[in-house]
Amino acid sequence: MKIYQVDAFTDKMFSGNPAAVCILPLPKDEAWMQNVAGEMNLSETAFLIKQDDGFNLRWFTPKREVGLCGHATLASAHVLWETGILPSDKEARFFTKSGLLTAVRKDGFIELNFPSEEDRGISAPKELIEGSKVMPKYAGKNRMDYIVEVESEEIVKALNPDYELLKRLDARGVMVTSISNADGIDFVSRFFAPAYGIPEDPVTGSAHCCLGPYWKRRLNKNELTAFQASERGGFLKVRVEKDRVFISGKAVTVFCAELREH
Structure with a gap:
């Protein structure tokens, strides 16, 4: 299966925040995903699996799973559009531990629709x-x-x-x-x-x-x-x-690699 490294919130490689994005053909257990995230050793690795009306999305740091991650969500949407898995004019829908999150392409940016987290x-x-x-x-x-x-x-x-x-x-x-x-x-x-x-x-x-x-x-x-x-x-x-925060940025793919399953 393919794994992508994407620099998020930038339009230049080697800046912004790098995230790994892995699109799974079949579900994998949590321990496997955590091991992949540890191997990538980036702040977050995103794992996606197709559902009827969107994608299930989970995020892992090298140490643990997290409930919300912006840059890896932006990177995930970028990969879906860049690879043609999702048409470029279609909204990306992600089902996550923080509920439904969406991303759209708007004025040259990727715009994320996230919940407000007021202090x-x-x-x-x-x-x-x-x-x-x-x-x-x-x-x-x-x-x-x-x-x-x-x-x-x-x-x-x-x-x-x-x-x-x-x-x-x-x-x-x-x-x-x-x-x-x-x-x-x-x-x-x-x-x-x-x-x-x-x-x-x-x-x-x-x-x-x-x-x-x-x-x-x-x-x-x-x-x-x-x-x-x-x-x-x-x-x-x-x-x-209101209770939503729209976060916009750009992204660039740095490389794509083949992730072995054995």
Whole structure:
């Protein structure tokens, strides 16, 4: 069977966030999928299997299965359209642990329709402050992650967190964000998930399910442009409508390989 490596949230190879995409002819057990994800050693590997009205989609980090992943969903839609498995004018429908997710091609981008993951304000725990090595301007938490706003983009870019301390938090990961200094960009962020085997994720679509609503409230605008300031970096367009977040980006296939089944 084929396995693809796709750089998501970019239009250039070797930037954005790489994901592996494996389209299964028949169901495979969870242990096999976890082993493949460990072998690929990317932040996420996506596994798809055809259903009558879409595709079942699961995501695995090198360590465990996750309930939501933006960049590997974008990569999956890209592969379906690029290979002709799905006509380019047809909506991609994915049945996941986070419910039905869809993707469409729009104005040269792939647009994902994801659930909003709004945070609530909290008193920052000691591990969050000491692990991120910043004093939060704001700290919050949703069902998956912590969110920390800091005073400046420079602080976000200079972050050097203590991953062992961040692992102790009761969350998938930590997003650190600030307003952007750059023209045409509303906010910047970085995302850390060492407990899931991802010290820093290059570009995190699912984190923007929280970052989008957060910056909508802060900036009073529902269409936003974001930059994730990891070493590889990536740009996202975010639109917030009620309880949905529309996340748009581009993708490019880096390679396709044959995955042996024995």
